[in-house]
Amino acid sequence: MSRSAFRDRDALGAPSPLFDRPATPAGILSSNTGFLRALGAISVVLLIVLPFLDASRYTMSIATSALIYIMLCMGLNVVVGYAGLLDLGYIAFFAVGAYTSGIFTTVLGWPMWAALPATVLACIIAGIIIGAPTLRLRSDYLAIVTLGFGEIIRITANNLDITGGPSGIHGIPTWHFGDWSFADGFTLFGLEFPQRVVFYYFVAAVVVLVGVIGAGRLARGRLGRAWKAVRDDEDAAEAMGINTYIAKIMAYIIGAVWAGLAGQLMATHLSAISPNSFMFLYSALILMAVVLGGMGSTPGVIIGALFVSLAPELLRDFAEWRFLIFGVLLVVVMLFRPSGLWPATAVLPWLKKRRPVPPATAGFVAVPPSTANEDLETVEGEESR
Amino acid sequence: MSALLEVKDLRLQFGGVKAVDGLSFSVEAGEILAVIGPNGAGKTSAFNCISAFYLPTSGSVVFDGKDIVREAPGIFRTLRLVDLLQSFGFYRVLPSRVTKWGMARTFQNLRLFRELSVLDNVKTARHANLREGFWATLLHTPGYRRAEAECAEQARGWLDFVGFTGDENLYVTQLPYGEQRRVEIARALATGPKLLLLDEPAAGLNFNEKQGLMQLIRRIRDLGVAVVLIEHDMGLIMELAERIVVLNYGKEIAVGTPEQIKHDPVVIEAYLGVEDEALDDTKLQTGTVNLSSLDPARPGRTRKGGRS
Numbered sequence: 001m002s003r004s005a006f007r008d009r010d011a012l013g014a015p016s017p018l019f020d021r022p023a024t025p026a027g028i029l030s031s032n033t034g035f036l037r038a039l040g041a042i043s044v045v046l047l048i049v050l051p052f053l054d055a056s057r058y059t060m061s062i063a064t065s066a067l068i069y070i071m072l073c074m075g076l077n078v079v080v081g082y083a084g085l086l087d088l089g090y091i092a093f094f095a096v097g098a099y100t101s102g103i104f105t106t107v108l109g110w111p112m113w114a115a116l117p118a119t120v121l122a123c124i125i126a127g128i129i130i131g132a133p134t135l136r137l138r139s140d141y142l143a144i145v146t147l148g149f150g151e152i153i154r155i156t157a158n159n160l161d162i163t164g165g166p167s168g169i170h171g172i173p174t175w176h177f178g179d180w181s182f183a184d185g186f187t188l189f190g191l192e193f194p195q196r197v198v199f200y201y202f203v204a205a206v207v208v209l210v211g212v213i214g215a216g217r218l219a220r221g222r223l224g225r226a227w228k229a230v231r232d233d234e235d236a237a238e239a240m241g242i243n244t245y246i247a248k249i250m251a252y253i254i255g256a257v258w259a260g261l262a263g264q265l266m267a268t269h270l271s272a273i274s275p276n277s278f279m280f281l282y283s284a285l286i287l288m289a290v291v292l293g294g295m296g297s298t299p300g301v302i303i304g305a306l307f308v309s310l311a312p313e314l315l316r317d318f319a320e321w322r323f324l325i326f327g328v329l330l331v332v333v334m335l336f337r338p339s340g341l342w343p344a345t346a347v348l349p350w351l352k353k354r355r356p357v358p359p360a361t362a363g364f365v366a367v368p369p370s371t372a373n374e375d376l377e378t379v380e381g382e383e384s385r
Numbered sequence: 386m387s388a389l390l391e392v393k394d395l396r397l398q399f400g401g402v403k404a405v406d407g408l409s410f411s412v413e414a415g416e417i418l419a420v421i422g423p424n425g426a427g428k429t430s431a432f433n434c435i436s437a438f439y440l441p442t443s444g445s446v447v448f449d450g451k452d453i454v455r456e457a458p459g460i461f462r463t464l465r466l467v468d469l470l471q472s473f474g475f476y477r478v479l480p481s482r483v484t485k486w487g488m489a490r491t492f493q494n495l496r497l498f499r500e501l502s503v504l505d506n507v508k509t510a511r512h513a514n515l516r517e518g519f520w521a522t523l524l525h526t527p528g529y530r531r532a533e534a535e536c537a538e539q540a541r542g543w544l545d546f547v548g549f550t551g552d553e554n555l556y557v558t559q560l561p562y563g564e565q566r567r568v569e570i571a572r573a574l575a576t577g578p579k580l581l582l583l584d585e586p587a588a589g590l591n592f593n594e595k596q597g598l599m600q601l602i603r604r605i606r607d608l609g610v611a612v613v614l615i616e617h618d619m620g621l622i623m624e625l626a627e628r629i630v631v632l633n634y635g636k637e638i639a640v641g642t643p644e645q646i647k648h649d650p651v652v653i654e655a656y657l658g659v660e661d662e663a664l665d666d667t668k669l670q671t672g673t674v675n676l677s678s679l680d681p682a683r684p685g686r687t688r689k690g691g692r693s
Binding site: 013015214217218221222223225226228229231232233235236237238239240241242243244245296344345 | 436438479480481482484485489490492496497498499500501505508509510512513514515517519522523525529532533536539542543545546556572573576577
């Protein structure tokens with residue numbers, strides 16, 4: 001190989017691949033991605049079918065809040081699961097989103113869709129405000145600062161006039177486009193969509209779908225790899241040309257926007273918000289959902305969010321005992337699945353056996369012949385003798 | 386032509402400890418330079434200064450015409466603002482920037498991204514050379530797909546270059562140690578460097594793997610990449626390095642070709658202590674003091690330290 005092979009390019013390029021690699025399997029049962037896609041498709045179908053099976057106010061209300069939890073957990077998953085930044089005040093961004101949309105629609109009288117960009121912008125600013133000064137902190141210190149930030153937002157909301165003080169904001173209007181509002185409902189193919197609840201369910205479903213798919217795609221791209229690199233080893237990430245400050249602040253911003261959108265969904269869903277909805281308990285609950293499901297794993301986080309939001313409802317029969325049972329369940333899960341119900345590094349059980357055994361360290365014999373220089377040939381010659 | 390890397394009077398002090406104390410050396414493009422020295426001589430500290438992980442107390446490191454300690458927009462330099470800011474601990478060049486200028490490094494202890502696959506580990510190093518917008522990533526535009534495909538191809542190319550033949554989808558923790566070393570070098574190469582800093586690349590490798598590593602380092606040099614390595618294995622160094630810098634107590638005590646270093650009394654003293662009867666006189670005179678026998682990783686092994 002000549003010395004000048006790659007000199008003509010500015011950055012050193014890689015030699016083209018030399019070995020034949022087996023094609024990646026793509027079947028539903030023979031690859032992780034295929035299986036996850038199939039699972040995702042089934043989930044979407046279930047999501048659409050659910051209101052046709054049971055459109056009672058109660059079911060729809062629980063389902064909508066479960067969807068909002070999923071959105072929140074996907075956002076926190078970006079911060080905690082991908083970027084590895086422990087955030088104990090995540091609910092603050094949820095509050096920023098909810099209050100921004102609430103103030104813009106009630107005090108300023110904007111329509112809900114127009115408040116959307118305002119919410120996103122407010123969350124980006126909030127993400128930068130919390131992210132920028134805490135970037136140099138690691139683990140425990142970061143957790144404490146974010147905990148403080150979460151409380152600051154709640155107490156501020158509790159004491160400002162524009163946020164309605166302790167009683168919060170109520171009478172948040174529904175989505176309306178021109179004259180038509182969700183409250184009116186409509187009829188399609190003979191099916192009636194009368195309740196506002198159903199609409200909120202569908203709106204939430206669409207937003208959550210976009211949120212889940214978007215977060216997953218970001219995680220698989222350049223930015224996502226940077227996040228994971230920062231999580232696994234910050235110094236090594238820096239040595240690989242990743243500006244870890246920018247990567248971390250991007251994680252904060254994305255997480256904040258996701259939470260803000262969830263906040264707007266909740267503000268319209270409940271039509272009233274108060275500082276009590278943004279207590280530290282909820283930060284802890286969301287964090288728990290992410291850890292329980294499996295940090296950095298989309299299916300895991302969704303399962304965790306569903307568990308945390310639905311378990312108290314399903315255990316309602318046990319009355320006062322339900323939180324005790326809830327707690328015991330959590331401990332049991334963490335005992336048997338310490339890295340979460342569906343860890344990010346999980347391999348489907350029936351694929352485990354098919355994993356090829358890594359080759360015994362190949363030594364220099366693995367050096368492909370086309371790039372071998374004279375030294376190699378002599379050494380190989382000596383070996384074979 | 387000026388050198389690729391020029392280290393001048395580099396000093397690094399931790400409180401009263403002088404980790405690096407007036408180190409100067411230079412690296413030409415496309416050469417293999419070894420930095421050796423007894424434990425605690427300041428080799429890794431010097432590496433960390435050069436790759437901008439530590440801010441040196443004083444001195445300068447110029448890489449490819451850029452000052453790694455105080456590179457800044459022109460106006461800041463002319464007004465001497467950088468020095469002022471740095472004296473208050475405010476401004477420093479980030480290691481990621483230095484990597485973008487074309488300096489890659491590996492670490493003394495393996496520092497791969499443990500929860501990423503082998504391929505993703507190497508892809509991560511393409512970060513600075515990859516153009517993917519936020520919306521393109523969200524929407525999976527054709528441009529994004531092309532960029533990802535090219536990134537994967539580059540990563541595979543480097544994996545092949547270092548001779549990694551295993552499954553690229555395995556997590557790095559599933560690989561044997563030697564293979565992990567290989568992946569780490571592939572990852573450093575994927576940043577597209579002009580200079581590669583290897584911190585004890587042969588630590589923990591067996592004899593065969595060390596032979597492979599030597600071949601690999603030579604092939605990296607043949608691509609036009611300068612290689613600077615810290616190593617304790619004298620056999621490997623004597624065979625591989627074109628020039629050797631010997632450190633002790635943070636200063637360079639000798640610079641020269643392997644032949645010169647082998648015969649340098651100062652170096653022998655640094656490694657073996659002051660000359661006395663314990664040292665075989667005849668060996669000293671014939672110049673075949675076997676420094677490799679000092680390698681703790683390979684006790685008792687006496688591979689000849691070079692072809693003399």
